[in-house]
Amino acid sequence: MTTPAAIESSLRGDHALPLRPPHQVMNLERLGAMHQSRLSFMRTLMRCIMRERWQIEPSRIELDSQGYGSVIYRIKAPQGHYNFVVFSNQLTDEDRNDRVIATKWDLTMALVEGDVDDVYLEKLRLNVPKQEAGRVDARVFVLSRANRSTRNFDYVVDQLANGHQPDITQITRVGYLYRTTAVYGSGKLGMADWDKVSSTYGDFARPFAAEMFVCLMLRNFSLMQAEHIAYHRAPDTFVKMAPDIKRYFGIGNSTGLGMAPYLVNHPQLINRWIEMRELALARVRALGQINQRVRCNLDDLIDRCIRHTQETKTEDGWQTDNNRQILADLAGLAAYVSESLTTWDDLLLWSERNCSVQSQELLVSILLELYPELVDDLEEYHCTDEFLDLDPLMPLHRLKSIIETRYAWALNIDFGAEGARETCWYRSEEKMEPRLGSIADVNARKKQMALGVGCAVQKCYVQLCEYMADYPDHTTARFMVARPKMRGIVRRIQTMNKCTYGDIQANLLDRDMLPIHLLRCKLAFFGVSKFDPRSRLWVRNTMFQGAPLLEDIGKMFDDDWFMPLAPRQ
Amino acid sequence: MHISMNELKAGLRRCLEATGYFVGNYEDAANMVLWLEKHGLNGLQEFEMALPYIGHDRDKPLSSVVYEDSTSAIIDSHDRSALNCIAASVDLAHAKALESGIATITVHNCHNRRFILKALTDCGRRGISVAAYWRNGSHTVMEHTAAIRAGQRYPSYSEAKTSLDTTPEDHQALTIICSSRVDLTSSLQESDGNREVFTISPEQVARNKRKSIHQGLSIDEELWSQINRIGAGVLVENSEHSRLGAGGR
Numbered sequence: 010m011t012t013p014a015a016i017e018s019s020l021r022g023d024h025a026l027p028l029r030p031p032h033q034v035m036n037l038e039r040l041g042a043m044h045q046s047r048l049s050f051m052r053t054l055m056r057c058i059m060r061e062r063w064q065i066e067p068s069r070i071e072l073d074s075q076g077y078g079s080v081i082y083r084i085k086a087p088q089g090h091y092n093f094v095v096f097s098n099q100l101t102d103e104d105r106n107d108r109v110i111a112t113k114w115d116l117t118m119a120l121v122e123g124d125v126d127d128v129y130l131e132k133l134r135l136n137v138p139k140q141e142a143g144r145v146d147a148r149v150f151v152l153s154r155a156n157r158s159t160r161n162f163d164y165v166v167d168q169l170a171n172g173h174q175p176d177i178t179q180i181t182r183v184g185y186l187y188r189t190t191a192v193y194g195s196g197k198l199g200m201a202d203w204d205k206v207s208s209t210y211g212d213f214a215r216p217f218a219a220e221m222f223v224c225l226m227l228r229n230f231s232l233m234q235a236e237h238i239a240y241h242r243a244p245d246t247f248v249k250m251a252p253d254i255k256r257y258f259g260i261g262n263s264t265g266l267g268m269a270p271y272l273v274n275h276p277q278l279i280n281r282w283i284e285m286r287e288l289a290l291a292r293v294r295a296l297g298q299i300n301q302r303v304r305c306n307l308d309d310l311i312d313r314c315i316r317h318t319q320e321t322k323t324e325d326g327w328q329t330d331n332n333r334q335i336l337a338d339l340a341g342l343a344a345y346v347s348e349s350l351t352t353w354d355d356l357l358l359w360s361e362r363n364c365s366v367q368s369q370e371l372l373v374s375i376l377l378e379l380y381p382e383l384v385d386d387l388e389e390y391h392c393t394d395e396f397l398d399l400d401p402l403m404p405l406h407r408l409k410s411i412i413e414t415r416y417a418w419a420l421n422i423d424f425g426a427e428g429a430r431e432t433c434w435y436r437s438e439e440k441m442e443p444r445l446g447s448i449a450d451v452n453a454r455k456k457q458m459a460l461g462v463g464c465a466v467q468k469c470y471v472q473l474c475e476y477m478a479d480y481p482d483h484t485t486a487r488f489m490v491a492r493p494k495m496r497g498i499v500r501r502i503q504t505m506n507k508c509t510y511g512d513i514q515a516n517l518l519d520r521d522m523l524p525i526h527l528l529r530c531k532l533a534f535f536g537v538s539k540f541d542p543r544s545r546l547w548v549r550n551t552m553f554q555g556a557p558l559l560e561d562i563g564k565m566f567d568d569d570w571f572m573p574l575a576p577r578q
Numbered sequence: 579m580h581i582s583m584n585e586l587k588a589g590l591r592r593c594l595e596a597t598g599y600f601v602g603n604y605e606d607a608a609n610m611v612l613w614l615e616k617h618g619l620n621g622l623q624e625f626e627m628a629l630p631y632i633g634h635d636r637d638k639p640l641s642s643v644v645y646e647d648s649t650s651a652i653i654d655s656h657d658r659s660a661l662n663c664i665a666a667s668v669d670l671a672h673a674k675a676l677e678s679g680i681a682t683i684t685v686h687n688c689h690n691r692r693f694i695l696k697a698l699t700d701c702g703r704r705g706i707s708v709a710a711y712w713r714n715g716s717h718t719v720m721e722h723t724a725a726i727r728a729g730q731r732y733p734s735y736s737e738a739k740t741s742l743d744t745t746p747e748d749h750q751a752l753t754i755i756c757s758s759r760v761d762l763t764s765s766l767q768e769s770d771g772n773r774e775v776f777t778i779s780p781e782q783v784a785r786n787k788r789k790s791i792h793q794g795l796s797i798d799e800e801l802w803s804q805i806n807r808i809g810a811g812v813l814v815e816n817s818e819h820s821r822l823g824a825g826g827r
Contacts, residue, residue: 110821144579144580146580146794147580147582147792147793147794195584196582196583196584196585196794197582197584197585198585199580199581199582199585199794200582201582201794202582202583202584202791202794203584204583204791205791205792208791209791209792396700396703398700398704399665399669401669401670401672401673401676402672402673402676402677435814436812436813436814437813437814437816437820437821438810438813438814438815438816439816439821441813444814444820446814446820450819450820452814452815453814453820456811456812456813456814459601465601484673485669485673486666486669486670486672486673486674487643487670487673489666489669489670490641490642490643490653490666490667490670491640493600493603493640493641493662493663493666494600494601494602494603495602496602496603496606496665496666497600497601497602497603497605498601498602499602500602501602
């Protein structure tokens, strides 16, 4: 059993485990090369549901033969009971849009605390389908919506209605029936604040647990709805979907820039997630015994990753090249492991010298998979207090020294170089959607969000040096009175200095910066797979593919849905 | 209307950013308003009173240190709102207290001083005890005091009507006492001159917070609209070009 004190001593001090250094881990390209792992939030949630045997049953199904209407699922978990309410409405193809700016969807849904009676259901029916245009109350934890993958959905319904199972090749191309296009929690639109969920409802008191749960429920509803429609279309010929094929259906997700500012605006939280992942890796490196069983499992996992990557379809040239490189690297990795594996440190070093960054990070996920006993208990430590506190007593020479050491990466950026400050992030008046523009657009430049941490650090350093020329012995408090505009960045520097990993080490204002790295980093923590970039600004992916079904809860559970594979047909 | 704490914070941040508050400051200021409101201390009422003036602060000089020694300082805030200057004054008191054991900072020409409660609370959480005292009102003088012990999460707060005469020195002045060695508490005296003494204990402040967390907050629709209307100043007008910039299909 891990304790906060044990974690602290593993991260810092004389007993610290061998952690990878911040300049390596916090590199943007590496963050954007991360893959799902045992510590991803979907895996953690699923383990929790299976271990605690949550009871999840549809309590009210009011769908017509076309699958339109509403369904309520009742969820009984150890620390509370909840209801998942989904509304299914007819949508024309023209109205189907994955962007935040859409106003209509095939499905809308809410996760609600406590019972839902008729009056409350009507209140939800009036507001949930409107999403951002509606209002809910503090009983609602999560609001979400999803659009149908029309071709896939119709195909699956046709097959089941005609007495056939869906063809695996088709599902391998698109492994879901619906794509969720936004999942809102944490107090948006009048919902319960995170403070309420985390302090009162332990079942969802981990980052994004309630949001992930809604996606899981959506996946289960989508399968139920497809069977429902197929049955009503042809009750005589209908067949249920085979369980292994059902498990291979996940839920699609379409993620755009909205996720990117989150990573910059929650640096302590992101640092915490990364600390846990890196601590897990350090435990494996220091404590993970390599025996015959582990070698067999490693071979299996490498094989699985090869097949999973082969089954990943994308039209994006960049991602296709990445996947090809991963396949080549995995072949090399398999050869190295069979001939030369002695220690995990050597293997990691070999990967750093011979593999792409994406493959190196895939190896990290594989290693975590080998040692649940060293990794899984860290899942309870993904939360942290988020206070960017100023240390007013800190002498200015200490502040300067911190910038020079922890933020050397920022001081080394030439912000005067062409394109180094060309990108600006702003919020559109259209649903406040975060967008990316160029400083050539004066309006966007003037109203840009403060995401250029490296640039702000460099400006602060210049002002600090000027001030120290006159007042070398002053404290930070005195500097703050004289330079109040530096307050935000100074307290960020001081706070992040206490974190193992600190800030993302990249110039987010650079013309050539790839926002997709930010999206992918967060999605990897969520636990998605099958990255399919649609541009450098948004990415489709699949959630919960291979996860247990609702009907699997209470049965034996082998937590082994890492890099899910197509069932053999 | 009902809103969540997170919505209020986000709305206030946009509003204050659009008003010209700089990075770091608009987050602090939004947190100060939210803190009062969610702890049952009328943050929105105070903000509504401040709202007509907060845009003017960008044209005023920054706070300046008028006098300073190892245990005290006098700061002139040049008629700024506490929302954008009081945190730095409390930090200075904090730093001096850590060096000297106890420190006093007097702030002049500072408006909306009730917002200091969030900054006091931050000090308490970080292991420093602080007390603050101020007066306001030109016809009937009101006295206010707040204090927090080292290591505590919630402060106490008292206010009362007095029969004191107003003096020019009282106008927008605030005294902060900060100690790393002594636990400070404060309450207004139930003297003959004081009327309608209102006191809220740390326990009641904690109870108010629990209620806000569980139920969310209520806000006057017109005030919420006003906050959002001002906050729209940070949003960029929509265009086909900007739509593409978000990565549309």
